[in-house]
Amino acid sequence: MNKRKLIGPFKQIISMAGLSLKGAISDHQLPILEDGGIIVADGKIQTIGNFEALTKKFEGIEIQALKGNHTCMPGLIDSHTHICFGGSRAKDYAMRNAGKSYLDIAKSGGGIWDTVTQTRKATKEELIKRTTKLANRHLKNGVTTIEVKSGYGLSVDEELKMLYAIKETNTVVSADLIPTCLAAHMLPKDYEGSHEDYLLEISEKLFPILKEEDLTNRIDAFVEESAFSAAQIAPYFEKAKAMGFDITVHADQFSTSGSKVAVDFKAISADHLEASTPKEIELLAKSDVIATALPGASLGLGCDFTPARQVLDTGGALAIASDHNPGSAPMGDLLTQASILGTFEKLSNAEVLAGITFRAAAALNLKNKGQLAEGFAADFIGFHTDDYQEILYNQGNLKPCMVWKNGALVFDKHKH
Ligand code: NIG
Numbered sequence: 001m002n003k004r005k006l007i008g009p010f011k012q013i014i015s016m017a018g019l020s021l022k023g024a025i026s027d028h029q030l031p032i033l034e035d036g037g038i039i040v041a042d043g044k045i046q047t048i049g050n051f052e053a054l055t056k057k058f059e060g061i062e063i064q065a066l067k068g069n070h071t072c073m074p075g076l077i078d079s080h081t082h083i084c085f086g087g088s089r090a091k092d093y094a095m096r097n098a099g100k101s102y103l104d105i106a107k108s109g110g111g112i113w114d115t116v117t118q119t120r121k122a123t124k125e126e127l128i129k130r131t132t133k134l135a136n137r138h139l140k141n142g143v144t145t146i147e148v149k150s151g152y153g154l155s156v157d158e159e160l161k162m163l164y165a166i167k168e169t170n171t172v173v174s175a176d177l178i179p180t181c182l183a184a185h186m187l188p189k190d191y192e193g194s195h196e197d198y199l200l201e202i203s204e205k206l207f208p209i210l211k212e213e214d215l216t217n218r219i220d221a222f223v224e225e226s227a228f229s230a231a232q233i234a235p236y237f238e239k240a241k242a243m244g245f246d247i248t249v250h251a252d253q254f255s256t257s258g259s260k261v262a263v264d265f266k267a268i269s270a271d272h273l274e275a276s277t278p279k280e281i282e283l284l285a286k287s288d289v290i291a292t293a294l295p296g297a298s299l300g301l302g303c304d305f306t307p308a309r310q311v312l313d314t315g316g317a318l319a320i321a322s323d324h325n326p327g328s329a330p331m332g333d334l335l336t337q338a339s340i341l342g343t344f345e346k347l348s349n350a351e352v353l354a355g356i357t358f359r360a361a362a363a364l365n366l367k368n369k370g371q372l373a374e375g376f377a378a379d380f381i382g383f384h385t386d387d388y389q390e391i392l393y394n395q396g397n398l399k400p401c402m403v404w405k406n407g408a409l410v411f412d413k414h415k416h
């Protein structure tokens with residue numbers, strides 16, 4: 001465990017503390033501490049306050065002194081990714097840009113199934129290598145917690161290979177990886193049986209192993225005409241809930257119905273929502289489900305953004321995640337995508353930053369992340385600027401120059 005130390009001074013600390021989980025937020029509500037310092041101990045935040053005052057109050061404390069102007073905020077949280085996969089889908093991207101649709105490509109043998117084929121060919125070690133590389137890139141971009149889904153295995157053994165790869169990657173990277181089982185991504189093309197048979201088999205054979213081996217406590221499903229219907233997924237989610245798993249849903253990406261499933265099953269989050277109408281947005285806003293926008297998928301597919309403004313104005317909770325995956329969202333730069341969503345959806349800085357910090361933490365059911373406050377994980381990032389507004393204004397081109405994870409400096413651009 002690391003020793004107690006004081007880190008700073010930061011020109012500004014944007015703690016994100018005390019803001020509401022749901023609804024609109026304006027920038028003047030953002031808590032901004034000028035010339036602040038953070039005391040960390042045992043990986044957690046002990047105190048935040050004026051740097052000078054802290055040096056006096058805690059005389060003799062070890063100080064990690066920063067030179068120049070820095071703005072500090074919580075480490076970013078990416079609550080939805082698929083960064084464990086084999087191969088590439090560059091050809092899908094080219095075909096889409098040449099006019100074919102995502103669903104047409106999927107029907108003709110490309111799409112998710114193509115990545116399943118390539119992921120099955122990869123060894124667990126190859127998957128670990130790939131996932132490590134992508135998680136480390138994310139960390140340098142300020143993302144200290146990353147959800148990672150399976151879903152390119154689509155059989156008991158191949159899903160297990162992915163989930164073991166994610167678990168092992170978590171032991172070698174600085175970021176925290178939060179695994180999710182997405183065995184219900186599509187009906188595998190080589191499965192001899194119905195959608196219902198497949199889901200039953202997964203829930204009977206895979207779910208108990210997930211518990212025994214401590215591989216994940218989250219179950220996701222793609223509720224969509226091309227994947228699983230609301231009726232098909234209901235018994236699967238019932239079983240998952242009965243076993244104590246948290247539920248999350250790929251909802252309303254191309255057609256609506258997933259958001260109602262998310263609300264009915266008290267899912268932690270409903271992600272995508274590009275096709276949601278005011279009816280679905282209202283349903284979500286009235287519930288405790290976090291609505292997650294995935295601007296990277298809109299940019300990758302060239303389709304509408306999630307109606308994020310509407311989510312907030314209706315009183316909903318909005319998280320923003322990258323959906324980084326080889327098919328629909330190949331870019332994987334959360335800060336860039338969140339900035340762009342803000343521009344198109346007219347979100348305040350506070351709403352965008354909330355979406356990639358404490359509201360994203362809520363989308364992962366994590367209680368001690370996403371804010372800088374006493375007792376929270378000491379995960380934070382520093383940008384070379386004296387004004388937090390520069391962060392989103394630069395649309396992702398201003399990267400953090402320092403990243404702390406559990407109080408330890410794990411990336412320092414000044415040294416690279
Ligand atoms: O979140 N929509 C379903 N799943 C992923 C895409 C996966 C893929 O195309 O490989 C998504 O966009």
Ligand code: FE
Binds near residue numbers: 082250323
């Ligand atoms: Fe996804």
